[in-house]
Amino acid sequence: MKSPLPSPCPATVTVRRNPPRRARPTPSSVIPLREPLSSPSLLRDIFATDAAQHNPNNAQHIKPDDSPTTTLPENLKVFLRIRPPVIQKGSRTIAESKNAWPKNPKSNARPKAKKTTEICVQANDDLRSVTVSTPQPLQDMKRIKSEVYEGFSRVFSAESSQNDVYEEMVKPLVDDFSKGISGMLAALGPSGSGKTHTVFGSAREPGMVPLALRRIFSQDESTAAQSSRVVYLSMFEISSERGKGEKMIDLLHDGGDVSLQHSVLKGLREAVVNDVQQAESLIAHGMLKRATATTNSNSQSSRSQCIINIRWGSKQGGEEVDGNANSTTLTIVDLAGAEREKKTGNQGARLLESNFINNTSMVFGQCLRSLLEHQKNRNKTLQKHYKNSLLTRYLRNYLEGKKRMMLILTVKPGVEDYLDTSFLLRQASPFSKIKFKTVEEPVNLTNKRPNQALPQAGQLKKMKFGSNENSLITEGKTDRRFPENLHKEIPVKAIEGSVDQSIQDNDENINVHALSNGISGLGIHENMLKGNVSNLKVKKDREYRIMQGFSKALWNVLKQYKEKLEGVETENCHLKENLANEKTRSLDLKNELTNEKTRILDLENEVKELKSRCICSKPSTNVLQVSTHASDFDLSHYQMTKTPEVKSDILSPSMRGLEKTETEKTADPSARDLVGSFASCSDGGDEQHPQQLEDLIECSDDTENTKGSRDTATPDTCFRNKALLLLPSNNSSPELVCCEDMGTMDIPCTAIQSTFGSVCINHKSEQDALKIVADVKNLESESECELDGSCLVDVFEYESNGNTYDHEDLKDAKTKEELTQLQNDNDTSLVEEQSVSMSENLHADLKSSRSPQNGGKCNHVKEEESTLKPLGSILPKEGTDAQNKPKSLKVASCRNQLTEKPRRRLQPAASLLLKELSMLDIKDENDKPKGAKAGKKVTMDEKSRTQGSLSLLNLLTKKT
Ligand SMILES: Nc1ncnc2c1ncn2[C@@H]1O[C@H](COP(=O)(O)OP(=O)(O)OP(=O)(O)O)[C@@H](O)[C@H]1O
Numbered sequence: 020m021k022s023p024l025p026s027p028c029p030a031t032v033t034v035r036r037n038p039p040r041r042a043r044p045t046p047s048s049v050i051p052l053r054e055p056l057s058s059p060s061l062l063r064d065i066f067a068t069d070a071a072q073h074n075p076n077n078a079q080h081i082k083p084d085d086s087p088t089t090t091l092p093e094n095l096k097v098f099l100r101i102r103p104p105v106i107q108k109g110s111r112t113i114a115e116s117k118n119a120w121p122k123n124p125k126s127n128a129r130p131k132a133k134k135t136t137e138i139c140v141q142a143n144d145d146l147r148s149v150t151v152s153t154p155q156p157l158q159d160m161k162r163i164k165s166e167v168y169e170g171f172s173r174v175f176s177a178e179s180s181q182n183d184v185y186e187e188m189v190k191p192l193v194d195d196f197s198k199g200i201s202g203m204l205a206a207l208g209p210s211g212s213g214k215t216h217t218v219f220g221s222a223r224e225p226g227m228v229p230l231a232l233r234r235i236f237s238q239d240e241s242t243a244a245q246s247s248r249v250v251y252l253s254m255f256e257i258s259s260e261r262g263k264g265e266k267m268i269d270l271l272h273d274g275g276d277v278s279l280q281h282s283v284l285k286g287l288r289e290a291v292v293n294d295v296q297q298a299e300s301l302i303a304h305g306m307l308k309r310a311t312a313t314t315n316s317n318s319q320s321s322r323s324q325c326i327i328n329i330r331w332g333s334k335q336g337g338e339e340v341d342g343n344a345n346s347t348t349l350t351i352v353d354l355a356g357a358e359r360e361k362k363t364g365n366q367g368a369r370l371l372e373s374n375f376i377n378n379t380s381m382v383f384g385q386c387l388r389s390l391l392e393h394q395k396n397r398n399k400t401l402q403k404h405y406k407n408s409l410l411t412r413y414l415r416n417y418l419e420g421k422k423r424m425m426l427i428l429t430v431k432p433g434v435e436d437y438l439d440t441s442f443l444l445r446q447a448s449p450f451s452k453i454k455f456k457t458v459e460e461p462v463n464l465t466n467k468r469p470n471q472a473l474p475q476a477g478q479l480k481k482m483k484f485g486s487n488e489n490s491l492i493t494e495g496k497t498d499r500r501f502p503e504n505l506h507k508e509i510p511v512k513a514i515e516g517s518v519d520q521s522i523q524d525n526d527e528n529i530n531v532h533a534l535s536n537g538i539s540g541l542g543i544h545e546n547m548l549k550g551n552v553s554n555l556k557v558k559k560d561r562e563y564r565i566m567q568g569f570s571k572a573l574w575n576v577l578k579q580y581k582e583k584l585e586g587v588e589t590e591n592c593h594l595k596e597n598l599a600n601e602k603t604r605s606l607d608l609k610n611e612l613t614n615e616k617t618r619i620l621d622l623e624n625e626v627k628e629l630k631s632r633c634i635c636s637k638p639s640t641n642v643l644q645v646s647t648h649a650s651d652f653d654l655s656h657y658q659m660t661k662t663p664e665v666k667s668d669i670l671s672p673s674m675r676g677l678e679k680t681e682t683e684k685t686a687d688p689s690a691r692d693l694v695g696s697f698a699s700c701s702d703g704g705d706e707q708h709p710q711q712l713e714d715l716i717e718c719s720d721d722t723e724n725t726k727g728s729r730d731t732a733t734p735d736t737c738f739r740n741k742a743l744l745l746l747p748s749n750n751s752s753p754e755l756v757c758c759e760d761m762g763t764m765d766i767p768c769t770a771i772q773s774t775f776g777s778v779c780i781n782h783k784s785e786q787d788a789l790k791i792v793a794d795v796k797n798l799e800s801e802s803e804c805e806l807d808g809s810c811l812v813d814v815f816e817y818e819s820n821g822n823t824y825d826h827e828d829l830k831d832a833k834t835k836e837e838l839t840q841l842q843n844d845n846d847t848s849l850v851e852e853q854s855v856s857m858s859e860n861l862h863a864d865l866k867s868s869r870s871p872q873n874g875g876k877c878n879h880v881k882e883e884e885s886t887l888k889p890l891g892s893i894l895p896k897e898g899t900d901a902q903n904k905p906k907s908l909k910v911a912s913c914r915n916q917l918t919e920k921p922r923r924r925l926q927p928a929a930s931l932l933l934k935e936l937s938m939l940d941i942k943d944e945n946d947k948p949k950g951a952k953a954g955k956k957v958t959m960d961e962k963s964r965t966q967g968s969l970s971l972l973n974l975l976t977k978k979t
Contacts, residue, residue, distance in 0.1 A: 034163050035167045036168045036445060063739075092452060092454045094457060095387075095424060095425070095453035095454070096426070097425075097426045097448065098187070099173075099427070099430065099444075100174075100179065100427055100428070100429045100433055101141075101149070101175065101430055102212055102429060103177040104138055104177065104431075104433055107429075121383050137433070138434065139154060140430055140432045140440055141432075142175070143167070143174070146174050147171050148169040148170075148171065149164060149168050149174050149444070150166070151166045151437070151441050151444060152164070154437050166441065169446040169448070171450040172187075180224070181217070181220050183232065184217060184427070185227055185231075188425060189204060189227045190234065192204060192423075193231045193234045193349065196347060197235070199331070199347045201347050201350075201422050202351070202422070202423045203349075203352065203417045203422065203423070203425070204218075204227065204350070204351045204424070205352040205383075205424065205425070205426055205427070206427050207383070207426060207428050207443070207447060208357075209357050209429075209430070209436065209439035209440070210355075210357065210358045211314075212314040212430050212436075212439075214321075215319075215321055217351040217429060219302065228302055228351055229295070229302065231349065232292070232295050232298040232299065232302075232568050236292075236295045236298070248331060249291055250293075250298070250329060250331065251291055251292070252290045252298055252329055252330075253269075253271060254269075254270040254305040254328070254511030255268060255269050255277050255287055256268050256309055256310065256327070258324075258372075258375075260978070265409040267279065267409065268308075268323075270305035271290050272290075272499055279409060279413055286411070286418070289330065303328075305325075309321065312369060312372070316358065320356065320358075322372045324352065324354050324355055324376075325353040326351075327352075328349070329348065329349040329352050330347065330348045331347045331348075336387070337964065345650070350414075350417075352410075354376075355376040355380075356380075357377050357381075360373065378408065379411075382404055382405070382411050383408070383410065383411055385402070385404040385407075386402075386405050386411050388446075388449075389401055389404055391449060394454055405419070414750045420455050426450060427442070428443055430444070448950040488686075839856050
């Protein structure tokens, strides 16, 4: 029945998966290829075994000593079985027809068998590897022609019989089981691949379970120890509970729900099996109860994981004596087959079942993968995947490599099953590298291990003599039936008390004889009591050691905790101290903060007080008098009346902007329009000078630094609220020049104090300013004072302080005579000195400010040119001969300042002095007119001069 493999694709390759191991296989993993066993050969083997067991000297299978055996590490054996392909034959397949096990009556429907001729899996000649050919449609996509999976202990082809599988796979397991080594065989594979067929088989082709039972019983019957051994059989399934939880059902006994608690099955009853027939009938009974259903893949698909346990027991005096849960067990697991939803088309409850099945298969695989990775790299922790399903929890010891297990993978060879097959092989073939290092205690078939077979002291109370039928497993221990009179607890207690006393006294020789005498009436054999006593002693001793170890461990743990506690307490103390310090610090800081706040408040109050004082006093300082000439603008004509300190401080920076070389001066006609915004403070008093000085310096510096960019910039804000009144010395029209556009400038007031008195002018527009100028000029013309040809201009800067100044006050301005009167009141000598020093300072400043760095040009002036307006263009000209008709003006501060403060005496004095200077006509001295007339005039003038003015004149004359 060979089906042709698909033709190889030239563009594809063959991939070798899981290549053969380099290490030599362990002897136990080498399974000699044998011919299928015939009945005679089986019998021969059985007889050989029996002979060995009969002959006490032949220890081939039975170990004489009771010591635990540590087996060498061996690899997990992974077998692969390829089931025959499904060939449609009527409504039944050939394979199905062979399966003669009783079917679950609930599932009668049969899926449509697909007719298939193409196969994708084929066992290789070495019988240890398999080649999986990629179906033609998938070859181009996967670019793999075929995959070779290696490392199997044996690959069973579709032609292999159940006996072949048994001989190669299960027989060694059963043999080891007979030796007292537990083992487990699990069948894995997709749905319908033949797991159940392999495990249980059919009447015609019995599977591994019946074959193993036959083997076991055939051995048991032929041994001399027949009377001392009992085979217990249990069978249960783990299925999904409506897709939510998992439940365990005892398949051999009706209505028995089983639960797993701490690796111990509760509620599972074992059946004592005496012969093969009984065992097979029990299995058949369990199979009928097993949950199955019809799916697209399998007409009788298992919907649960089925576990069969075959356990060795012992008999004493013709009655079975329970061992314990650790007794040798052979476990065979038939997992439900993984399903693809697409393929099975499951829905509803079936789909939930399918999810559960797939999940269990997945967890099973995860456990083994984790074990493999852990063994490959010990640094990788062994993941506890086993917790994720009931089956893996139950099989934990096997899945963690503590007990020996085998795997049989079943696959379907059809092309349509390629995906399932290749997936399973890829996942499971590496499991063959898993190693087991099992520690097993061999079964003493000749009853040489009474401690395992005999009941323990604690169980004696429960022991009841009874029939050797089914026994109920409770917490892993089987109840035994003892005679009723054993319920008399006095002898039992006497035994226990005696043993306890002996252990306490460390008395090795327990008076078993006395004990046996004490209970001789019960008919219990002395040997049995001896065994029990020694067993009890060992147990007590073990418990004592365990408790000792436990108490030591507990003591160490407590010690560590105590140390930790002490450390924590010390740390706590430190933290508390730190906290206290921090609290103190925070309090100090709070106090400091409060003090600072108080200080700030005090300072604020002080500032307020000072401000209020400043507003009240409003001294009009920094009045600059500038003398200019219409034809030749010369800074030397500018003079200023101001205290020397303030003048030098404030004017110097501003004057720097006025630097200009002589050539440029003449070349630049705008020089005559120069507005020296020699700003000064009028309301800050002496305390505010520094700030304003800074502002001025800033302006000047900025101008120097950003010379280019300032051309297009807005006027310097430093000169906001500043107005300049220029009266040229050539008696041309006075010019009012503002630093900013008067139309937009928000000037609350401008106060101009003329030399004839104090005037306060409130104007908000250019027109107002012009009016003021006109008014001042009128006043001058009306006055009888002599004009000396020089032009006195005061530059006044004010700041809005809320005061209002009435324009009409200008009319109340005092006449020049009144001013002169005031001037006379002043200390003329002081005035003269100050005037001289200021004049000198001014000259010095101007000279120093004319540096070639800025080409002698006044940057500030340049900036302001666009916004400054020559007064000549907006004021009517009153005269053309400036030399003959000099005019004098003064800009004054607010009225309220004048009322509070005495009038400035320096200004009139300075004006007078300047007037005198102008009258001197120093220039004319060089070409002094000859004659008595001229000399006479001079003499007359000299007479009218004061002593101070004379000295000043002398000084100036010397200078010039
Ligand atoms: N090696 C084989 N020889 C003959 N028939 C086989 C073989 N393997 C499987 N079959 C048949 O194939 C059908 C499905 O097999 P089986 O029920 O054992 O699959 P399964 O893997 O247990 O499926 P599921 O996981 O769904 O229970 C059965 O009718 C069985 O008789």
